[in-house]
Amino acid sequence: MIEFTMPSLGADMEDGTLAEWRVKSGDFVKRGDIIADVDTQKGLIEIEVFDEGTIHELIVKEGEKVPVGTVMATIIPAQEKISADVKTAPAPASKSKIKKESIKPAVKRVVTKGIDHLKISPLAKRMAVEKGIDVSTIKGSGPQGSIVKKDIDLAVAMKAESHVEVTGGKKERAAEGVRAAIASAMSRSNREIPHFYLETRIDMSKALDWLSQSNKQTELKDRLLSVVLLIKATAKAIREVPAVNAYWKNGLELKNVINIGFAVSLREGGVVIPAIPEADKKSLNELMALLNDLIPRARALQLRSSELSQSTITLTNIGEGSTDKVFGIIYPPQVAIIGFGNIVEEAWAENGALSTRPVVHVTLAADHRAIDGYLGGRFLMALKKNLQNPAAL
Amino acid sequence: MKDQELKTTILQLLSKIAPDIDPQELEMDANIREVFGIDSFDFLQFIIGLDEEFGITTPEEDYGKITTLNTLMAYLKLASNKQV
Numbered sequence: 001m002i003e004f005t006m007p008s009l010g011a012d013m014e015d016g017t018l019a020e021w022r023v024k025s026g027d028f029v030k031r032g033d034i035i036a037d038v039d040t041q042k043g044l045i046e047i048e049v050f051d052e053g054t055i056h057e058l059i060v061k062e063g064e065k066v067p068v069g070t071v072m073a074t075i076i077p078a079q080e081k082i083s084a085d086v087k088t089a090p091a092p093a094s095k096s097k098i099k100k101e102s103i104k105p106a107v108k109r110v111v112t113k114g115i116d117h118l119k120i121s122p123l124a125k126r127m128a129v130e131k132g133i134d135v136s137t138i139k140g141s142g143p144q145g146s147i148v149k150k151d152i153d154l155a156v157a158m159k160a161e162s163h164v165e166v167t168g169g170k171k172e173r174a175a176e177g178v179r180a181a182i183a184s185a186m187s188r189s190n191r192e193i194p195h196f197y198l199e200t201r202i203d204m205s206k207a208l209d210w211l212s213q214s215n216k217q218t219e220l221k222d223r224l225l226s227v228v229l230l231i232k233a234t235a236k237a238i239r240e241v242p243a244v245n246a247y248w249k250n251g252l253e254l255k256n257v258i259n260i261g262f263a264v265s266l267r268e269g270g271v272v273i274p275a276i277p278e279a280d281k282k283s284l285n286e287l288m289a290l291l292n293d294l295i296p297r298a299r300a301l302q303l304r305s306s307e308l309s310q311s312t313i314t315l316t317n318i319g320e321g322s323t324d325k326v327f328g329i330i331y332p333p334q335v336a337i338i339g340f341g342n343i344v345e346e347a348w349a350e351n352g353a354l355s356t357r358p359v360v361h362v363t364l365a366a367d368h369r370a371i372d373g374y375l376g377g378r379f380l381m382a383l384k385k386n387l388q389n390p391a392a393l
Numbered sequence: 394m395k396d397q398e399l400k401t402t403i404l405q406l407l408s409k410i411a412p413d414i415d416p417q418e419l420e421m422d423a424n425i426r427e428v429f430g431i432d433s434f435d436f437l438q439f440i441i442g443l444d445e446e447f448g449i450t451t452p453e454e455d456y457g458k459i460t461t462l463n464t465l466m467a468y469l470k471l472a473s474n475k476q477v
Contacts, residue, residue, distance in 0.1 A: 215453045220444055223453065225433050267413050267430070295434050321432050 002051045002075040006060075008068045009040060009308040011332045012185040016040045017065040018072065020123035020149055027055045027143060029075065034304065036072070037123065037149055041177035042272060042308060043301025044149075052078040062122050119146030127152045174301045178270035189329050193248075194368040197327055200380045202387050204343050204358040210390035227317050228287045230340050230360070232393045234315055235260060235280035237382035243375045244366065245313050247333040252370050261311030261331065262291070264298040265318055272298045273331065275310040284393060316340070325361045335370035338383075339363040399466050406442040410435045421462045447473050 006016050017039040029035055034046040035055075056074040060066055120128070120135055124147050128135045133155045135147055142148035207229050215223045238245045238258050247253045258280045261273040274294050279287065297303055313334055319326045319341035326339030341361040348357040362383060366376045386393065404416035411429040419428050426436060440451050449472040451459075459465040 212453060220441055220450065223437065225437060227433065267411065291434065321426065 001056065002053060002077055003071045004035070004049060004051075004073040004075055006038070006066050006068050006070045006072055007047060007305050007309060009042060009045060009305055010181070010185065011188065012181045013040060013042075013068060015065055015067045016045075018060045018062055019044060020062055020121045021058055021073075022121075022142060022148060023055050023058075024143055025055050025057055029053065029055060038305070041181040042303070043174040043177065045303060045305050045308065047305045049075070051075055054078075119144060121146060121148050124149050124152045128155075131155075175266065175268050175270055178266065178272065178301070182270060185331060186329050189332050193330050193332065195330060195365050196368050196373065196376070197363055197365050198373065198376045198380055199325065199361060199363045200384060201346070201359050201361045202384045203348060204360050204387065207387050207390045208343070208358055222285065222288070224284055224288050225291070226343065227320070227340075228284050228291065229387065229390055229393060230317060231260060231262070231276065231279055231287055231315060232282070232284055233383055233386035234338055235282075236386050236393070237379055238313065239280050240382040241375055241379040243371045244336040244364070244379050246335045246370055247312070248335050248367055248370050249333045252335075255312040257312065259310045259312045261314040261334075262294070263314060263316035263318055264295055266299055266301075271318075272301065272303065272308075273311060273314055274298050274303050274307040277306075277310055314338070319361075325363060327363050328365045330365055330367055335367035336376075336379075337365045339365070396466065399469060400462065402446055403443075403462065403465060403469075406439055406446065409442070410439055419462060423462070424460050425462065425465070426460070443469070449473060449475075 009016075019037040019039045021036050023029060023033075023035045029049050030052045031048075031050055033049050035049045036047045038045050038047050053075040056076045058073045060070065060072040066072070119140060119142070121142065124142075125135070127133075127149060128147075131152065133152055135152075138147050138151050138155055139145070140147035141151055204226075208226065211224060211226055211229060218224075235258050238260075242254060245255050245258055247255065257278060259275040259277045260279040261275050263271050263273050265271050274297075276282070276287065276290055276294070282290070294303075294307070311331070311334065314328065314331050314337040316326055316328055316337065317340045319339065321342060324341040324344060326341055328337035328339045330337050339362065341363075343358050343360045345356050346359040348355055348359065362380065364376050364380055404419070407414075407419070407425070407429055408416050410431060414429050419425065425431065429435075431439065436456070440456070443449070444451055447469055449469070451472070455468065459468050
């Protein structure tokens, strides 16, 4: 039996409130399926499952707040048959009262359009009441056609299409949560991590020329932003100097996979950092497509659990459009954060001559327990070199 | 399209991107990106919105011509005429 636990979505997360189950006992789930929505300090997060099998039991009830690591549900692995063995398996330890549900075979049923009663999750129901949505007009997209949070979100969006209004306090509460999460993580970082900072400036003429040529040949929707070049150049530099891509937890843990956390600032204040998984293996177009999906969802505080917990290093481009330099605070347990300032024209001396160039100042804030100045410097040099050859990115 | 309609459409697009800013505060010759705090990602969404709304194609090198309401409206009128 697989235990599905409340995931940790960052060093600062202690607990989460189950807002809604998207599955029920007997449902078949596969890796990557979203099975629950959990209310955290970072907003309402879609929680994915990382195993394949049949939901045996939903232990935590909707509305219940539980610490990270609490068993929320049990899953029968795909290769195991639903057998008598399973029924006699020891019940998972949990303080909550367990509502016994019979194991139903994972057979897909034909969804009949029930006119007798509407299937709606408690969260969706509460939201519908708060937002004044008539649920009888909504076609559910949840299990067996039940109405879930997503359907209400859609109905609300359609209702308020021309007039964006933040009501009900939900978003404000989420924003307060983000503030508290940042306060906790950054205080801990500043207290525990011996930061050191390195800075260099990079001539961006070649990169920007290449970008404008490339964008001339593409449709507006496929145009690349300069930030994707910065992300890819960073990812490749990490491959060359992997020491910056690590966790510090009772010692150094180097990470094989390069998941770059990308800082997205919220207009109402706050920052969220979704991960760009395996950024080194993605093309510039793939990275841009990913940002197109990720940034709006991050700003709406609608990210998935894996997106908030996978980052192995952080990149902030928050200087863009405003400040020339950004000195970051490391997000624990990571060991480095890279900060890009605004790209500005500066005087540039080269080969004994002065000229003006578009320049970006990049900083590395690193954990001195994990890495030293020498490696940090090599990392920045690799980044600089990568941005001089944009066609190879 | 009359100036007022043009302005209303532009402000509606901006409201979608920056719902926290009152578009009426935007003066005709103020820098749109600065007033609304629009980064390059949001600016691209704004351009996509303009192109869809007015049936035009805005090349990247023209971004510099559309920094204020005045210059943007002049640009849109010219671009719309070219398309017809």
